[in-house]
Amino acid sequence: MSEPGAALAAQRADGVIVGSSRGQQVLFPERARYRSLVEELRDDGFEMCVDLCAVDYLRHPSRSLPAGVAPERFEVAVNLLSLSDPRRLRVRVQVPESDPELDSLYDVYPGTEAMEREAYDLLGIRFLGHPDLTRILLPEDWEGHPLRKDYAIGRVPVQFKEAPGRR
Amino acid sequence: MSDQTGTSGAPGAPGPHLDRDGQGEGRGAAQAAAPPAGVRTLERPAPLAPGADPAGAARGADEELEDPVEALLHTETSEGPQEMAPRHATLPEELQRESGAVLRLPEGFVLDPDDWNVEVGEDQTMIVNMGPQHPSTHGVLRLMVELDGETVLRTKPVIGYLHTGMEKTAEELTFVQGCTNVTRMDYLSPMHNELVFSLATEALLGVELPPRATWIRMLLCELNRISSHCMWMATNGMDLGSTSMMIYGFREREMVLTFFEKVTGLRMNHNFIRPGGVAADLPDGWEDDVLAICETIPGRLHEYDEMFTGQPIFRERVDGVGVLSPEAAVALGATGPILRSTGVAWDLRRSLPYLAYDQVDFDVVVGTYGDCFDRYAVRLSEIYESVKICRQIVEKMPPGDYRVADRKVTPPPRGRIDESMEALIHHFKIFTEGFRVPEGEVYVGIESPRGEIGCYMVSDGTNKPYRMHIRAPSFVNLQTLPVLMRGGLIADAIAITSSVDPVLGDVDR
Numbered sequence: 001m002s003e004p005g006a007a008l009a010a011q012r013a014d015g016v017i018v019g020s021s022r023g024q025q026v027l028f029p030e031r032a033r034y035r036s037l038v039e040e041l042r043d044d045g046f047e048m049c050v051d052l053c054a055v056d057y058l059r060h061p062s063r064s065l066p067a068g069v070a071p072e073r074f075e076v077a078v079n080l081l082s083l084s085d086p087r088r089l090r091v092r093v094q095v096p097e098s099d100p101e102l103d104s105l106y107d108v109y110p111g112t113e114a115m116e117r118e119a120y121d122l123l124g125i126r127f128l129g130h131p132d133l134t135r136i137l138l139p140e141d142w143e144g145h146p147l148r149k150d151y152a153i154g155r156v157p158v159q160f161k162e163a164p165g166r167r
Numbered sequence: 168m169s170d171q172t173g174t175s176g177a178p179g180a181p182g183p184h185l186d187r188d189g190q191g192e193g194r195g196a197a198q199a200a201a202p203p204a205g206v207r208t209l210e211r212p213a214p215l216a217p218g219a220d221p222a223g224a225a226r227g228a229d230e231e232l233e234d235p236v237e238a239l240l241h242t243e244t245s246e247g248p249q250e251m252a253p254r255h256a257t258l259p260e261e262l263q264r265e266s267g268a269v270l271r272l273p274e275g276f277v278l279d280p281d282d283w284n285v286e287v288g289e290d291q292t293m294i295v296n297m298g299p300q301h302p303s304t305h306g307v308l309r310l311m312v313e314l315d316g317e318t319v320l321r322t323k324p325v326i327g328y329l330h331t332g333m334e335k336t337a338e339e340l341t342f343v344q345g346c347t348n349v350t351r352m353d354y355l356s357p358m359h360n361e362l363v364f365s366l367a368t369e370a371l372l373g374v375e376l377p378p379r380a381t382w383i384r385m386l387l388c389e390l391n392r393i394s395s396h397c398m399w400m401a402t403n404g405m406d407l408g409s410t411s412m413m414i415y416g417f418r419e420r421e422m423v424l425t426f427f428e429k430v431t432g433l434r435m436n437h438n439f440i441r442p443g444g445v446a447a448d449l450p451d452g453w454e455d456d457v458l459a460i461c462e463t464i465p466g467r468l469h470e471y472d473e474m475f476t477g478q479p480i481f482r483e484r485v486d487g488v489g490v491l492s493p494e495a496a497v498a499l500g501a502t503g504p505i506l507r508s509t510g511v512a513w514d515l516r517r518s519l520p521y522l523a524y525d526q527v528d529f530d531v532v533v534g535t536y537g538d539c540f541d542r543y544a545v546r547l548s549e550i551y552e553s554v555k556i557c558r559q560i561v562e563k564m565p566p567g568d569y570r571v572a573d574r575k576v577t578p579p580p581r582g583r584i585d586e587s588m589e590a591l592i593h594h595f596k597i598f599t600e601g602f603r604v605p606e607g608e609v610y611v612g613i614e615s616p617r618g619e620i621g622c623y624m625v626s627d628g629t630n631k632p633y634r635m636h637i638r639a640p641s642f643v644n645l646q647t648l649p650v651l652m653r654g655g656l657i658a659d660a661i662a663i664t665s666s667v668d669p670v671l672g673d674v675d676r
Contacts, residue, residue, distance in 0.1 A: 022370050022609045047497050050612060051621050051638040060627040064606060077623060079610050079638070083497065083511065086518040090610060111500025114646050122334070134249050137327040137675060146335055147634075153339065 011068070019066040026090045028069045034093045035103035038078065042108055046080035046089060049109035052116060053077055054095070054123040058149040073097035074125060078105070078112075095125060104129040122147040251294055251311035251323040291315060295657075299328050303406045303661045306671030310648070310664070314657060322652040322660075324645050329675035337635040341601030342368050345632065347438045349622075352637060353673035354435060355398055358384075358391040359615035361440035363637070366521065367611040367622040368442035371604045374576060378523070379567040380444035385522045386457065386560045387430070387440065389553045393464060394423035395616035396546045396553075399668050400471060403543065406665040407484050412474065419467050426456050443577045444570025454561050461554050461561075468550055475543070485539035489651040489663035492537060499650065500643045503618025504545045505667060509537035515614040527559045539666040546668075549616075575602050601630035617641050617668055641673040 011017055016037060017028040029037045038049075055075045057063060065071055072094035080089045095102055104127035105112045116127045117136040124145035127133060135142060144151050293314045299307040307328035313321040337348050349364045350357040362384055369376065401416020424434040429450055431437035439446045475481045491501070493509040506513055514531040516524040532548040534541030570577045578597045579590035606628040612621035618640030625634040644667055651663045 021607055022373075024609060048500055050500060050502070050619055051610065051623060051636070053623055053636040053638075055625055055634045060633055063627070077608070077610075079621065079623070083513050083518075088519070088610070088612070109500065110498050111643060111646055114642060135327075136249070137330040139327070140249055146332060153335065
């Protein structure tokens, strides 16, 4: 029913680990290699970056990763799309909790501008080289990053009272 | 790329005339007068040194906090205001973005150094707020527009007024409940939201759907595309001053919604497409209802065609307005009718088929110039194509079950609950606890009326998604606004915003 992602892991010639998840190809670059890899992929025909999002793995540290990838708290997943040769590719890069910074893809794909702002806003990943890294969905004075797993959900206390009688 | 696709300009095909041979001179003149916007020949100046950065100085002054504890709390959250900064306080990179200079230029493209920053001085420009409460913003979209007289220089969408944290909510809901959440995101195409969530869950589960479930989903999605595009016709007409179009578009949409109400019980927010299939089989006589829609809509579209396509007042408003180049559209991640209007024949239903779209016959409609008229024409033609698909679905609808026969995913039929204790327990367990989804992560993208809607789903093996991210087409498409608006008139801003078709529930989530 499920195939473990670690089983199909391989390594490219340049050292980037290649994995697979439910039949979808995934690359696991080092953080320093991330931007240059995406730039190479763009020149290889992945013209469009359809999606960029971050995940906080605080409560799920034992996730299955291919051998050679050290799990960190945060992960940024970038979904690329090739229009000329229809196919998808995902790049997952590990971002440590102590230093949640990553190179911005803004110069490679200008369309990631809003997506990186969203990832910063909701998960607190800072993108180096982004021209306008401000909050996008939340107000400017919001504190914290709500999609982090240690950010509690707000609750409105509901008080149940006896329904008022007819009199 | 375009060899496998047809256009509605093919002989015999109905719809507006996308092959512009012999069209009125007004359009050609507008094209010649306006330079092709989108990628402008701008030079990229070297970034300012950090010490000489006026923006940093301006922002830093606001951020000085006296209390160290408070300063600690604010360290990550005071990254600066979201509003459009005055020209002197804007980073060069951001200025380039507003003017489209960061978009990749073709090889050997000559840059004109004098074209960069040719605007008048700051005292001659004015920053104006449009929205969030403005009828043409289709919700609560705030646009900050920098004007030089009547000409738009920079535009910045400020969003988030409808943000309700639906991605966080999804982490608290089980996979069974998840559809009720995502269906409220893009409220004009709820079926596509439910479909992408269900497809992602099913990809993680590894279940294979019976064919009838797939075809029912396809039917509902195509009908939803019709209703969404009719709604766009209505609002676009009203934005451009044709109030009768508002009534007509809603009338056609209501036909589809009446059918949805008959099938799902609700006009919107159906929660009908669920992981494992659909909630119920189609009601008796559904073929007649669908065929009635398929009979009526093309005639009504013909009326739209007469009302708009050749009408000079409408054409004056949209011809050559808000032009986007294919390179800019791809670089900005624009999908759907916006991308197709620039001539890129990209439709996920054709290029990366899902459901059973490889078994139905339809055309991918593309435009030529990427202006507001092309976006109108592409959407109008797509309704014809959706009607075509619906007719084929009525013919080819296979018999069988409408949900997967996996007892761990699908609740037992109502009749079994009265007879069997196990069925009752299964029913109770699925609706209270849900089912467990194997660990893993997956991305699924489908073609919604607004472009690619995607779902990135991470499961940690429990009954709730560990992380559910929706790639919202409106959110990404909104990034084309600064490029589309630049150099145009403030009056065209309404037409351009409308032609991008943002649904703010989808933008803000």
